[in-house]
Amino acid sequence: MTLSVRQITLREIALPLREPFRISSGVTHERRMLLVELHDADGVTAWGECVAGERPNYSPETTDTCRHAIRAWLAPLLIGRPVARAADVAAVFDATVRGHRMAKAALEMPLWALEAERAGQSLAALLGGSRPEVPVGISLGIQSSPAALVERAAAARAQGYRRVKLKIMPGADLAYVAAVRDALGPEATLSVDANAAYQLDDADHLARLDAYDLAMIEQPLDPEDLRRHAALQRRLATPLCLDESITSPARAEDAALLGSARIVNIKPGRVGGLAAARAIHDTCARHGMPVWCGGMLESGIGRAYNVALASLPNFSQPGDLSPSARYWERDIVDPEWTMSAEGLVTVPVDQPGLGVIVDRDRVERLTVWREALPA
Ligand code: OSB
Numbered sequence: 001m002t003l004s005v006r007q008i009t010l011r012e013i014a015l016p017l018r019e020p021f022r023i024s025s026g027v028t029h030e031r032r033m034l035l036v037e038l039h040d041a042d043g044v045t046a047w048g049e050c051v052a053g054e055r056p057n058y059s060p061e062t063t064d065t066c067r068h069a070i071r072a073w074l075a076p077l078l079i080g081r082p083v084a085r086a087a088d089v090a091a092v093f094d095a096t097v098r099g100h101r102m103a104k105a106a107l108e109m110p111l112w113a114l115e116a117e118r119a120g121q122s123l124a125a126l127l128g129g130s131r132p133e134v135p136v137g138i139s140l141g142i143q144s145s146p147a148a149l150v151e152r153a154a155a156a157r158a159q160g161y162r163r164v165k166l167k168i169m170p171g172a173d174l175a176y177v178a179a180v181r182d183a184l185g186p187e188a189t190l191s192v193d194a195n196a197a198y199q200l201d202d203a204d205h206l207a208r209l210d211a212y213d214l215a216m217i218e219q220p221l222d223p224e225d226l227r228r229h230a231a232l233q234r235r236l237a238t239p240l241c242l243d244e245s246i247t248s249p250a251r252a253e254d255a256a257l258l259g260s261a262r263i264v265n266i267k268p269g270r271v272g273g274l275a276a277a278r279a280i281h282d283t284c285a286r287h288g289m290p291v292w293c294g295g296m297l298e299s300g301i302g303r304a305y306n307v308a309l310a311s312l313p314n315f316s317q318p319g320d321l322s323p324s325a326r327y328w329e330r331d332i333v334d335p336e337w338t339m340s341a342e343g344l345v346t347v348p349v350d351q352p353g354l355g356v357i358v359d360r361d362r363v364e365r366l367t368v369w370r371e372a373l374p375a
């Protein structure tokens with residue numbers, strides 16, 4: 001097959017969250033999302049979404065840096081330069097553009113949807129996925145009090161979520177975790193995510209989390225600090241999980257060999273796309289590290305890519321794949337993403353391509369600016 005992109009529509013939409021989402025480094029009220037629409041030479045189209053945030057508090061990339069990287073450097077590498085497979089485009093980008101992985105992923109992922117659509121195959125099948133359903137966990141933002149967090153955690157358990165993850169930071173950690181463990185009981189699967197808010201000097205403090213039987217502590221230290229994560233892991237019984245630190249298959253292998261973590265969070269939008277995400281999945285499987293699919297407050301478009309990826313065999317733990325209604329008054333896809341009472345999301349294996357239809361009228365109404373590439 002040849003994939004030949006003739007034009008790209010790049011746009012920004014504004015999508016308000018139903019509730020603000022606070023992590024250790026900042027709060028998000030409304031997503032400024034870049035959406036991408038690829039148009040191929042035969043008029044077939046595919047939608048994609050950029051996961052970059054509004055501010056550089058999770059990664060150095062933002063909505064604005066991605067807009068620049070896409071229009072100035074990446075779109076020209078894709079338009080009018082056919083590739084045989086979606087899996088081939090990452091090498092084209094990486095040959096002349098360093099970093100900018102979220103911008104790369106925003107163009108790479110819809111190329112997979114285009115390939116699947118043209119092959120009459122589901123995205124999950126094209127990736128090699130095998131699960132018809134994927135278990136779902138929720139990620140709860142930092143709240144004003146332990147009681148407010150307990151209320152949300154209990155509601156999430158009642159809805160069927162398979163795992164409850166609590167965002168933490170210094171000053172909002174032990175008391176919050178203790179209150180939730182106490183309220184939900186010993187059977188609930190709980191984890192925490194610090195988004196790099198701690199130092200290795202906090203090891204004794206973090207070791208107090210061992211008392212709460214957490215499934216993992218996600219990204220406690222700086223993303224660059226693989227060696228310090230390994231030192232911290234040696235002092236904790238609780239498994240560490242890396243998110244921000246894992247940017248490539250080589251980083252995943254380094255983390256495995258150094259003992260920096262026992263679990264890996266994979267977000268295709270963070271690592272440059274689905275080819276890199278799948279390669280990280282394979283690397284982790286070889287090293288006996290389970291993986292799960294993280295989230296970046298995506299719309300239903302980004303969710304489709306994450307769900308397809310999470311159907312691969314080593315995604316053995318619940319992913320941050322909450323249903324549309326958890327984030328948005330109304331999503332921009334039809335049907336909206338849902339979760340069963342058992343905490344499962346269905347992989348749309350019976351439909352070619354993405355598996356959801358984009359609500360074009362709603363996207364147009366939410367659009368802040370739009371440009372055609374090439375102009
Ligand atoms: O660290 O996993 C994270 C959201 C924004 C930035 C970073 C993270 C998150 C989440 C949200 O945890 C997960 C979701 O999309 O539901």
Ligand code: MG
Pocket residue numbers: 193195218219243244265294
């Ligand atoms: Mg995280």
